[in-house]
Amino acid sequence: MRASLLQVAVNEDESVESRRRRVAALVRDQAGADLVVLPELWTTGAFAYEGFGTEAEPLEGPTYEAMAKAASEAGVWLHAGSVPERDPGGTLYNTSLVFSPSGELAASYRKIHRFGFDKGEAVLMGAGEKLVTVRLPDTVMGVATCYDLRFPELFRGLVDAGAETFVVPAGWPERRRAHWTLLARARAVENQAFVLACGTAGTHAGVPQAGHSVVVDPWGEVLAEAGPGEEVLTVDFDPATVAGTRDRFPALKDRVLGLDRPRR
Numbered sequence: 288m289r290a291s292l293l294q295v296a297v298n299e300d301e302s303v304e305s306r307r308r309r310v311a312a313l314v315r316d317q318a319g320a321d322l323v324v325l326p327e328l329w330t331t332g333a334f335a336y337e338g339f340g341t342e343a344e345p346l347e348g349p350t351y352e353a354m355a356k357a358a359s360e361a362g363v364w365l366h367a368g369s370v371p372e373r374d375p376g377g378t379l380y381n382t383s384l385v386f387s388p389s390g391e392l393a394a395s396y397r398k399i400h401r402f403g404f405d406k407g408e409a410v411l412m413g414a415g416e417k418l419v420t421v422r423l424p425d426t427v428m429g430v431a432t433c434y435d436l437r438f439p440e441l442f443r444g445l446v447d448a449g450a451e452t453f454v455v456p457a458g459w460p461e462r463r464r465a466h467w468t469l470l471a472r473a474r475a476v477e478n479q480a481f482v483l484a485c486g487t488a489g490t491h492a493g494v495p496q497a498g499h500s501v502v503v504d505p506w507g508e509v510l511a512e513a514g515p516g517e518e519v520l521t522v523d524f525d526p527a528t529v530a531g532t533r534d535r536f537p538a539l540k541d542r543v544l545g546l547d548r549p550r551r
């Protein structure tokens with residue numbers, strides 16, 4: 288299976304509309320790949336909080352339209368990263384979109400763990416509540432977004448739902464880059480799954496982005512890693528490695544479920 292992670296640069300000197308056109312062209316250039324992955328909130332930037340409201344779209348908004356078309360023109364599965372979605376009631380969500388090679392929406396996922404503690408996304412956006420998996424021809428994709436990477440129980444939930452390949456769009460900052468790579472590898476090792484983690488490059492809202500998108504195999508080995516700038520990271524991997532690893536080293540079968548927790 289061939290995947291291309293499009294590590295898009297999100298800088299303020301480019302308009303959202305121009306970036307959308309540029310990214311659509313980049314997706315079209317990936318014809319021949321099985322799966323193309325975009326980062327989190329690449330229209331606005333994950334830290335450009337004021338843009339969440341001004342650039343919010345209904346689910347089937349301009350980014351949806353452009354990405355559905357690009358997926359069908361390239362004939363690829365497209366995890367189109369996430370957009371600031373405004374639902375009909377006015378609530379904002381950080382929503383990921385997945386399109387099939389015919390341009391149909393295969394799934395959407397509202398980010399469950401919002402980043403920012405008492406500001407930013409955590410107060411401006413609503414929280415998703417549903418785990419999402421998508422059956423591709425050769426693997427089952429489990430979807431998570433950026434800060435979700437810090438919450439292993441979400442990934443265990445995805446494994447229980449059949450996930451073999453986690454796709455994690457992100458807007459991860461340079462100052463915590465060490466955590467990004469470590470957490471991507473940890474989620475791969477503990478779940479014996481592939482991790483395809485696609486971040487942004489550039490600087491927006493004064494926050495330099497880490498780049499360094501990474502693809503990790505079920506043994507925790509890094510198969511490919513991008514540099515800091517805009518880059519297309521293409522990797523070939525064999526999804527059957529997941530079943531092989533889980534058979535040979537069946538640690539997931541040793542899980543003890545329902546442990547009592549000490550009272551706090």
Ligand SMILES: NC(=O)CCC(=O)C(=O)O
Nearest residue numbers: 333402433434458460463
């Ligand atoms: N956009 C995000 O979710 C940022 C997450 C982050 O910076 C961190 O977990 O550290």
